[in-house]
Amino acid sequence: MVNNLKVNDINDIDVDQNINIINDFSIQVATPNGSGSQTSNLVLLRSLFKMGIPSSGKNLFPSNIQGMPTWYTIRCSQEGYVARRDSIQIMVLMNPETALQDINNIQSGGVCLYPKSAKYNFDREDITYYPMPVKRLAKESGVSSALRPYVSNMVYVGVLASVLSIDLLEIESALSWHFKGRQKLVDTNMPVIQAAFDWSRENLTKTDRFQVERTNSTDGTIMVDGNFAAALGAIYGGVTVMAWYPITPSTSLADSLTEYARLLRHDAEGHATYSIIQAEDELAAAGMIMGAGWAGARAMTATSGPGISLMSEFAGFGYYAEIPAVIWDVQRVGPSTGLPTRVSQGDLTACYWSSHGDTEHICLLPGNVAECFEFGWRAFDIAEQYQTPVFVLSDLDLGMNNWMTKPFNYPDKPMNRGKVLTADQVNENGFKRYFDLDGDGIPYRTLPGTVANGASYFTRGSGHDESAKYSEDPLDYATNMSRLRRKIDSSRETIPAPIVEHNKTASIGFVGFGSTDPAIIEARDRLAVIGVASSYLRIRALPASLTVSDFIASHERVYVVEMNIEGQLHKLIQIQSPELATKVLSLAHCDGLPLTASYIVSEILEQERGPNGKIKD
Amino acid sequence: MGKSRINTNLIGLEKQDYKGSPTTLCAGCGHNSISSQIITAAFELGLQPEQVIKISGIGCSSKSPAYFMNRSFAFNSVHGRMPSVASGAMLANRNLVTIGISGDGDTGSIGLGQFKHAMRRNTPMIYIVENNGVYGLTKGQFSVTADEGQNLKYYGKNDLPPLDLCLEAIVADCGFVARSFAGDPKQVRPLLKAAISYDGAALLDIISPCVAFNNTSDSTKGYDWVKEHDDPLHDITYIPIQEEVTTQYDPGDTSTVTLHDGSQILLRKLDESYDPTDKLGAIQALQSANNEESLLTGLIYYDPNRPNLIQSENLVESPLVQLTTDALRPNEESLSQIMSNL
Numbered sequence A: 001m002v003n004n005l006k007v008n009d010i011n012d013i014d015v016d017q018n019i020n021i022i023n024d025f026s027i028q029v030a031t032p033n034g035s036g037s038q039t040s041n042l043v044l045l046r047s048l049f050k051m052g053i054p055s056s057g058k059n060l061f062p063s064n065i066q067g068m069p070t071w072y073t074i075r076c077s078q079e080g081y082v083a084r085r086d087s088i089q090i091m092v093l094m095n096p097e098t099a100l101q102d103i104n105n106i107q108s109g110g111v112c113l114y115p116k117s118a119k120y121n122f123d124r125e126d127i128t129y130y131p132m133p134v135k136r137l138a139k140e141s142g143v144s145s146a147l148r149p150y151v152s153n154m155v156y157v158g159v160l161a162s163v164l165s166i167d168l169l170e171i172e173s174a175l176s177w178h179f180k181g182r183q184k185l186v187d188t189n190m191p192v193i194q195a196a197f198d199w200s201r202e203n204l205t206k207t208d209r210f211q212v213e214r215t216n217s218t219d220g221t222i223m224v225d226g227n228f229a230a231a232l233g234a235i236y237g238g239v240t241v242m243a244w245y246p247i248t249p250s251t252s253l254a255d256s257l258t259e260y261a262r263l264l265r266h267d268a269e270g271h272a273t274y275s276i277i278q279a280e281d282e283l284a285a286a287g288m289i290m291g292a293g294w295a296g297a298r299a300m301t302a303t304s305g306p307g308i309s310l311m312s313e314f315a316g317f318g319y320y321a322e323i324p325a326v327i328w329d330v331q332r333v334g335p336s337t338g339l340p341t342r343v344s345q346g347d348l349t350a351c352y353w354s355s356h357g358d359t360e361h362i363c364l365l366p367g368n369v370a371e372c373f374e375f376g377w378r379a380f381d382i383a384e385q386y387q388t389p390v391f392v393l394s395d396l397d398l399g400m401n402n403w404m405t406k407p408f409n410y411p412d413k414p415m416n417r418g419k420v421l422t423a424d425q426v427n428e429n430g431f432k433r434y435f436d437l438d439g440d441g442i443p444y445r446t447l448p449g450t451v452a453n454g455a456s457y458f459t460r461g462s463g464h465d466e467s468a469k470y471s472e473d474p475l476d477y478a479t480n481m482s483r484l485r486r487k488i489d490s491s492r493e494t495i496p497a498p499i500v501e502h503n504k505t506a507s508i509g510f511v512g513f514g515s516t517d518p519a520i521i522e523a524r525d526r527l528a529v530i531g532v533a534s535s536y537l538r539i540r541a542l543p544a545s546l547t548v549s550d551f552i553a554s555h556e557r558v559y560v561v562e563m564n565i566e567g568q569l570h571k572l573i574q575i576q577s578p579e580l581a582t583k584v585l586s587l588a589h590c591d592g593l594p595l596t597a598s599y600i601v602s603e604i605l606e607q608e609r610g611p612n613g614k615i616k617d
Numbered sequence B: 001m002g003k004s005r006i007n008t009n010l011i012g013l014e015k016q017d018y019k020g021s022p023t024t025l026c027a028g029c030g031h032n033s034i035s036s037q038i039i040t041a042a043f044e045l046g047l048q049p050e051q052v053i054k055i056s057g058i059g060c061s062s063k064s065p066a067y068f069m070n071r072s073f074a075f076n077s078v079h080g081r082m083p084s085v086a087s088g089a090m091l092a093n094r095n096l097v098t099i100g101i102s103g104d105g106d107t108g109s110i111g112l113g114q115f116k117h118a119m120r121r122n123t124p125m126i127y128i129v130e131n132n133g134v135y136g137l138t139k140g141q142f143s144v145t146a147d148e149g150q151n152l153k154y155y156g157k158n159d160l161p162p163l164d165l166c167l168e169a170i171v172a173d174c175g176f177v178a179r180s181f182a183g184d185p186k187q188v189r190p191l192l193k194a195a196i197s198y199d200g201a202a203l204l205d206i207i208s209p210c211v212a213f214n215n216t217s218d219s220t221k222g223y224d225w226v227k228e229h230d231d232p233l234h235d236i237t238y239i240p241i242q243e244e245v246t247t248q249y250d251p252g253d254t255s256t257v258t259l260h261d262g263s264q265i266l267l268r269k270l271d272e273s274y275d276p277t278d279k280l281g282a283i284q285a286l287q288s289a290n291n292e293e294s295l296l297t298g299l300i301y302y303d304p305n306r307p308n309l310i311q312s313e314n315l316v317e318s319p320l321v322q323l324t325t326d327a328l329r330p331n332e333e334s335l336s337q338i339m340s341n342l
């Protein structure tokens, strides 16, 4: 059975049997960028989610404000899978420019919705067509011509609601939620949806077999994007200075932070307990958080690849001069401008070793939105505990797309402000900035403004001794660098530990990090069904826990799954455990799209097939 | 009360408490004179040294924070980025006094953007450019303030026109723009004090000769030339808030500027017509001085009315770094509320 399996079997929904397909399909909406379809798509997604159907939405958008093609994909999965899936069952063609290609992406047996007026010459006979009177309904809505493109997009919402049986009440409350309760906007859009729904009930004969049914599978969950989660985490982590420079896909993190800090972080007189600065560039954003972290603030920035490159000199400074700060990297495809609106995990080594000279930075690797929240606050504790810049690597898919999650847990630990001496402590015991008093590599610091004899010190990126005095002494340099090495090493088992699912019967294992998690989960399930058992370890921070080595040692082969070209994590693991290097295989893939389970499954089947065509034991 | 023999200031500290480590800069370097004027000004004003932060970039000039005020905190950052570090530190702790030290290369080349943005944001700081027209630390390349047509030993002729950092600051809406000369302590000191009393970004562009690479008699950044061409706008006297103005001045030739903390400076005009609150006049005066090859010094432009960065950020009274968990971490209830609205 295994040997005959084709990728499509995994990819597609089984439509051959003559039964209805409930809560298990993908809808794709193709529109020109900037045509205002985002509201319609998010309303659809939220209605499905509120009907209890596990759903996820992914926006595939161009680096452009208006005109270039955009695709929004909603996947419904009763089994709860939220990774991207290649095959599309229901396609809404709102973009004439791409319609003739888009139609080919519909799985046989699927559905095609399109505006009647488009007069396409489609020749596929294996799908169902539902032409929609978009122009007429938009016109009849009576809205001004400026608003017409927006309400036009409401037509497909109404038609889909009718075709798939989406509850109109859920659509109305999703609209209201989306417009933050502004009834006027609801009243502009809802009648168009209703009209499209009614038209469709009267004029369309349903010949497809896709349908939704209310369940309770999403009870107790919320739907948010990772950038919102990260921003909220930072607010509950007590961020005081945030400096940033706009760059996709990190901008919405700063936007959410601005929006929610305004609500949550003012004193009784309305004064802010934080500052958010839009800096002139990432060089300045990095300088600001260095200055702020040095002075004792909980300082952070959010950026993406090009910003990471610009910040690297300060990252090295912060490592060497031991300054706490948090740097969020919402990754996109590089090098250079790369694919600025597409996802990758290509900045791992750039962050881990950011700067010239020898550095190794603590990197946190959230794999879901709940962890974006958690690491949002924990990153400050770690940065202040270890007195060093901490990178948090999210990515475009995790950061900008919507994900189901359990509500976030309130921080379960008090803030850890690290080893900061008060004036009294300095007066009593004296103070040497870089002296390893406790033997853990972490020195004590004082904050500027501490009035005590000997409290002040000179922070510099040049060579220094234990007292922070300028030094070119070879021994001072070597001692200091090896203490820094020890300090970072000592974080290995205290920063977020890997999540391990050890399957005793499995000879292969997966190692991954970040937003590939849903694809790996789904791939393992599908592999298990066809008799390939696997274990899974998800790394949540670097430097990596030694658990990773144990995991590799206890499997025959371990595949390191990641969305980049070079297999960056794979190489890091080989460096960390050279004795296990031949047991780890790289499964690195990056084309700008979120990873799919079918990719992983087909790669594994390919690699695991022995010379006789049989899957290895 | 017996008179103490040792001179102490308002907060009971001696001048010794404001000293730095022995300098490692060249003997005769202008930067050293500026350091000693900072020591005197801070001592005389009675600044609490630990509440002063000295932030610098990279260069000989940027090294000089090591040579004054050892009891203060210092951050010798990276090339051209002193302003951003200072901004971050001030946002974190609004009670600190920031002395930013930079060079003409550090500010005018690699850091020109950060310099102008700090002025534009009105980050509260004393921004000192120790301007010698060359890169001292990298051994004598032309800087952006070097004279057009100037010749230097290794680098030949400079074909490009100089940038005037005071002009750049005025154009960026800095409200305290002064120029002085390291060899004129009488002018540097009151300007420093006034800059410290000013609650916003205060630029001091101080010509500070590099004796190693740019002190020839025809260099506009050399001792001889400046002594000959210095054209002070006024004689400046700084009057601390605690002191009364006792001498009578003729209002026709003296104007008084009251600073944010209530202290004052008296400007006895040497140039009858000069008004430092006239922006266009200041720009014009700088331009014509440059054309006439004279060095205009003194308080060139003054505007106390722009809100500074701390004010425009609407920050709480208490420094952000002193806030504790109850101010920094919203309560559990608020999180549940957000979660239930999603």
Ligand SMILES: Cc1ncc(C[n+]2csc(CCOP(=O)(O)OP(=O)(O)O)c2C)c(N)n1
Pocket: B058, B059, B060, B061, B062, B079, B102, B103, B104, B105, B106, B107, B130, B132, B134, B135, B136, B137, B138, B143
């Ligand atoms: C990113 C970077 N580029 C280049 C240098 C080398 N560098 C050190 S000091 C300096 C010029 C300093 O000139 P200036 O600011 O005028 O200071 P001066 O030494 O003249 O006081 C340069 C280019 C550096 N340290 N960092």
Ligand code: SF4
Pocket: B024, B025, B026, B028, B029, B030, B031, B060, B061, B132, B136, B137, B209, B210, B211, B212, B213
């Ligand atoms: S090289 Fe020039 S700027 Fe540097 S210390 Fe010597 S005189 Fe001063």
Ligand SMILES: [Mg+2]
Pocket: B059, B103, B104, B105, B130, B131, B132, B133, B134, B135, B136, B143
């Ligand atoms: Mg210079």
